[in-house]
Amino acid sequence: MSAIFEQISEALIDGMRAKVLELTQKALDEGIAPKDILNKALLTGMNEVGVLFKEGELFVPEVLVAARAMNEGIDLLKPHMNEADIEKKGKILLCTVKGDLHDIGKNLVKMMLEGAGFEVIDMGIDITPEAIVEAVKEHKPNMVGMSALLTTTMVSMKDTIEALKAAGCMDKNLKIMVGGAPVSDRFAKDIGAEYAADASSAVELANSLV
Numbered sequence: 001m002s003a004i005f006e007q008i009s010e011a012l013i014d015g016m017r018a019k020v021l022e023l024t025q026k027a028l029d030e031g032i033a034p035k036d037i038l039n040k041a042l043l044t045g046m047n048e049v050g051v052l053f054k055e056g057e058l059f060v061p062e063v064l065v066a067a068r069a070m071n072e073g074i075d076l077l078k079p080h081m082n083e084a085d086i087e088k089k090g091k092i093l094l095c096t097v098k099g100d101l102h103d104i105g106k107n108l109v110k111m112m113l114e115g116a117g118f119e120v121i122d123m124g125i126d127i128t129p130e131a132i133v134e135a136v137k138e139h140k141p142n143m144v145g146m147s148a149l150l151t152t153t154m155v156s157m158k159d160t161i162e163a164l165k166a167a168g169c170m171d172k173n174l175k176i177m178v179g180g181a182p183v184s185d186r187f188a189k190d191i192g193a194e195y196a197a198d199a200s201s202a203v204e205l206a207n208s209l210v
C-alpha cells in the first residue's frame with residue numbers, strides 16, 4: 001500500500017497533475033481509506049514541496065503547480081470523506097493589507113497552509129483593519145495572517161493589530177503572523193506579531209503557534 005502513497009507524493013512533487021489524479025483515483029478504487037490517501041500521500045508530498053522550496057530546489061511556479069495538483073486530488077477525495085476525516089489544525093484568516101494589491105505570495109502561503117492541514121479563510125487583497133476586526137469576530141480564527149509587499153502598506157499591519165486590541169480580539173489568544181518582502185522579523189516584533197520569511201516558514205510558524 002505504501003508504494004502507491006509514494007507514487008502519488010512523487011507525482012505531486014514533480015507537478016504531474018494528471019498522474020496525481022490518476023493515482024489518487026486508483027488508490028480510491030483499491031479501497032484505500034481517503035484519509036490515508038490525504039495524509040500519507042497528498043499532504044506528505046506537499047510537505048516535501050515546502051522543504052524543497054525552502055532549500056531553493058523548487059521555485060514559485062513549481063510550488064503553485066504542485067499545490068493545484070494537491071487541491072484537485074483533495075477534490076477527488078472529498079465526496080468519499082466525512083468532515084471528521086479532514087482534520088483541521090486550526091483556522092487562519094489571511095489577507096493582503098489595505099492599499100496593497102499584491103497577492104501572489106499570499107496565495108502561495110494560503111496553499112501551503114491548506115496543504116499542511118489548516119483551514120484558511122482568504123479575505124483577498126486591500127483589506128482594511130476594520131474588515132479584519134469584523135471577520136475575526138465572525139470566524140473566530142486562531143490566527144490572523146497579513147501580507148504586505150509595499151513599504152507604504154506595512155503600517156496597516158500595525159493599525160490592524162491596534163484595531164484588534166481595541167476591539168478586545170487579542171484577549172482570546174489570537175496569534176498574528178506577518179510576511180512579505182519589505183517585512184522583517186524586527187518590524188514584526190515591534191508591532192506585536194510573528195514573522196515568516198516565506199511560505200514554508202509560514203507553515204512552520206503556524207504549526208508552532210496554533
Ligand code: B1M
Pocket residue numbers: 060099100101102103104105106108109144145146147148149150151152177178179180181182196197198199200202
Ligand atoms: Co508591485 N511592487 N507594485 N506589482 N511588484 C513590488 C513589490 C516592488 C518591490 C517592485 C520594485 O519596485 N522593485 C515595488 C515595491 C517597492 C516598495 O514599496 N519597497 C512595487 C511597486 C512599487 C508597485 C506599484 C506601486 C507600481 C506602480 O503602480 N507604480 C503597484 C502597487 C499596487 C498596489 O499594491 N497598490 C504595484 C503593482 C504590481 C502588480 C499589480 C503589477 C503586480 C502584482 C500582481 C499580484 O500580486 N497579483 C506586481 C508585482 C508582481 C510585483 C513584483 C514584481 C513581484 C511580487 C511577487 O509576486 N513576488 C515585486 C518585485 C519583487 O518582489 N521582486 C513588486 C513573488 C512572491 C511569491 O513573493 O510576494 O515576496 P512575495 O511572497 C513571498 C514572501 O514574501 C512570503 O512568502 C511568499 C512566498 O515565499 N510572504 C509571506 C508573503 N506574504 C506572506 C505572508 C505571511 C508569511 C509569508 O504570513 C501571513
